[in-house]
Amino acid sequence: MIELSNVVKEYTVIKKKSGLSGSIKSLFKPEKTIVRGVDGISFRIEKGEMVGYLGPNGAGKSTTIKMLTGILHPTSGTVRIGGISPQENRKSVVKQLGVVFGQRTQLYWDLRLGESFELLKRIYRIDEETYQSNLEMMYEVLGIDQLINTPVRQLSLGQRMKGDLAAAMLHSPSILFLDEPTIGLDVEAKQNIRSFIREMNAKRGTTIILTTHDLDDVEQLCKRLIVINHGKVVEDGPLSELILRMAPYRLLVLDLSEMPDPQTLHHHGAELIKQEGLKLTYRFHKSDISASELISGLSAKLSVVDLGVKEPDIEDMIREMYRSSSTA
Amino acid sequence: MVTAIRYHVSVAYFFAKLAVQRQLEYPLFLVSWFLMIPLQYISGVWVLKLMVEQFQALAGWTFPQLAFLYGLGLLSHGLSVIFFIQTWHIDNMVIRGDFDRMLLRPMNVFFQFVVNYVNFIGIIDLIPGFLIFFYGCAQVGFEWTLVNVLKLAAVVIGGMFIRASICTIMGSAAFWTKRSGSLISLTLATMERTTMYPLSVYPKVIQLALTFILPIGFISFYPATDFIGQEDGFTLPVGLAIWTPIVGIVTFAVSHFIFQSGLKRYESAGS
Numbered sequence: 001m002i003e004l005s006n007v008v009k010e011y012t013v014i015k016k017k018s019g020l021s022g023s024i025k026s027l028f029k030p031e032k033t034i035v036r037g038v039d040g041i042s043f044r045i046e047k048g049e050m051v052g053y054l055g056p057n058g059a060g061k062s063t064t065i066k067m068l069t070g071i072l073h074p075t076s077g078t079v080r081i082g083g084i085s086p087q088e089n090r091k092s093v094v095k096q097l098g099v100v101f102g103q104r105t106q107l108y109w110d111l112r113l114g115e116s117f118e119l120l121k122r123i124y125r126i127d128e129e130t131y132q133s134n135l136e137m138m139y140e141v142l143g144i145d146q147l148i149n150t151p152v153r154q155l156s157l158g159q160r161m162k163g164d165l166a167a168a169m170l171h172s173p174s175i176l177f178l179d180e181p182t183i184g185l186d187v188e189a190k191q192n193i194r195s196f197i198r199e200m201n202a203k204r205g206t207t208i209i210l211t212t213h214d215l216d217d218v219e220q221l222c223k224r225l226i227v228i229n230h231g232k233v234v235e236d237g238p239l240s241e242l243i244l245r246m247a248p249y250r251l252l253v254l255d256l257s258e259m260p261d262p263q264t265l266h267h268h269g270a271e272l273i274k275q276e277g278l279k280l281t282y283r284f285h286k287s288d289i290s291a292s293e294l295i296s297g298l299s300a301k302l303s304v305v306d307l308g309v310k311e312p313d314i315e316d317m318i319r320e321m322y323r324s325s326s327t328a
Numbered sequence: 329m330v331t332a333i334r335y336h337v338s339v340a341y342f343f344a345k346l347a348v349q350r351q352l353e354y355p356l357f358l359v360s361w362f363l364m365i366p367l368q369y370i371s372g373v374w375v376l377k378l379m380v381e382q383f384q385a386l387a388g389w390t391f392p393q394l395a396f397l398y399g400l401g402l403l404s405h406g407l408s409v410i411f412f413i414q415t416w417h418i419d420n421m422v423i424r425g426d427f428d429r430m431l432l433r434p435m436n437v438f439f440q441f442v443v444n445y446v447n448f449i450g451i452i453d454l455i456p457g458f459l460i461f462f463y464g465c466a467q468v469g470f471e472w473t474l475v476n477v478l479k480l481a482a483v484v485i486g487g488m489f490i491r492a493s494i495c496t497i498m499g500s501a502a503f504w505t506k507r508s509g510s511l512i513s514l515t516l517a518t519m520e521r522t523t524m525y526p527l528s529v530y531p532k533v534i535q536l537a538l539t540f541i542l543p544i545g546f547i548s549f550y551p552a553t554d555f556i557g558q559e560d561g562f563t564l565p566v567g568l569a570i571w572t573p574i575v576g577i578v579t580f581a582v583s584h585f586i587f588q589s590g591l592k593r594y595e596s597a598g599s
Contacts, residue, residue, distance in 0.1 A: 091434040110353040
């Protein structure tokens with residue numbers, strides 16, 4: 001469905017020297033360096049997948065999205081959407097794409113929300129029936145029927161984002177690219193956007209590619225993660241598998257009522273990693289021991305007042321991915 | 329073919345409608361617009377008065393002929409300000425990444441760029457042009473026959489396309505260099521100066537350049553010589569006025585080609 005192979009995007013950066021003499025020197029003899037924004041990326045995304053495309057700032061995420069959508073031409077390598085190159089056959093490819101940039105709107109600031117939709121209806125040649133039924137669906141899922149006659153400049157950021165999502169879905173695209181769709185939104189607006197994304201994927205089978213820095217987005221939406229750094233893919237796989245491999249441990253935190261006998265602290269399948277007075281933290285692996293086994297085993301020996309199990313922290317996991325790929 | 333034309337016309341019409349609506353959103357803007365009308369009127373009359381008092385016959389052209397020439401040039405200038413003002417700002421659009429959205433839509437980007445905006449406020453720019461042109465017409469005894477009116481319309485529209493194409497070509501440099509603003513200002517200033525005076529005041533080399541390289545001569549000079557019956561500069565077959573729309577179409581095609589080649593090098597904007 002979506003296929004990238006060995007895609008490279010290079011930029012020429014002119015190094016500016018400091019001072020007036022430097023400026024004059026760079027005018028006559030510019031020092032050009034070639035920077036690889038994207039450095040040989042390959043992956044394949046099937047129809048109906050929901051993929052999180054992650055990476056630190058400047059890793060090449062937006063550049064990749066822009067090459068996938070035909071905005072940029074790769075320096076080398078090939079991009080195919082449904083077997084067609086978006087660079088060579090832009091119009092037939094972009095017809096099936098919906099693209100939302102969280103930081104930039106495609107809606108007309110000064111006009112009613114509905115007017116931007118009307119323009120898109122004409123540009124994408126959406127017939128009246130499809131247009132109406134898509135609009136109905138957007139009203140229902142996003143609850144924007146009250147906003148349709150409001151000038152876009154009067155919408156809140158969350159409402160505007162809903163408007164942008166609706167605008168991207170009017171022509172029933174089969175692939176939806178979302179570049180930081182929840183950026184700057186409050187908790188509730190984020191939840192609305194997420195349930196919209198899930199619904200489009202479930203009801204219409206829309207393939208979704210999402211870049212985000214919000215790890216709740218990742219956890220709640222993405223079944224698969226592609227992580228890039230310095231223009232290269234560093235991880236690609238199902239979220240659950242990545243967690244199992246990168247962050248397989250869970251933590252059990254116990255509060256005790258009295259100081260324990262050091263002899264009783266050991267438990268098989270778990271490791272005591274921290275002891276602060278009456279607070280104990282054990283680390284254990286899913287495959288070694290279940291949480292309930294460990295809890296019942298320990299509470300038989302210790303006077304447990306309170307306890308909590310901490311799931312693996314995907315933030316830590318992703319930080320670890322970025323870090324290890326940076327030093328490599 | 330018919331459906332393709334209908335499709336493009338309907339999109340262009342809707343873009344124009346939205347552009348006008350957007351400008352009407354700001355009442356203060358409109359107020360200033362109404363204030364500008366008499367101001368433009370006065371400035372037109374003032375320029376005219378200045379011309380009458382200061383201008384001497386130039387390179388064999390009498391003053392009324394010069395007014396006709398200048399007025400003709402201002403008319404196509406006014407039209408290009410209304411329909412093609414976006415061609416002055418390609419460099420900003422490149423830097424801001426404004427072509428991203430157009431590239432994401434299943435429609436020719438050059439077409440979207442051209443129809444994307446109508447500067448309805450720019451109508452006031454036509455006022456001084458009309459004043460000076462009609463004054464010139466009356467003075468040189470321009471005959472308002474049907475053929476002449478049609479020719480005049482073709483010349484003004486052709487001139488608008490020549491202006492728009494030259495700005496598009498210069499502006500497209502931004503796809504390679506990122507900045508072309510100074511190039512555009514230079515082009516606009518050059519066009520203003522060279523459409524105001526007869527081309528024959530310039531050295532032969534410049535005349536050739538303004539005919540074959542940047543065909544500014546066809547905006548007002550050549551058609552004016554044809555209308556007035558002034559023998560000057562080059563003589564081309566079939567009446568010089570007919571050449572303006574032809575050159576307009578050719579330069580527009582060239583500007584389309586250069587814009588498209590530039591778009592391939594478009595680098596969007598980081599986000």
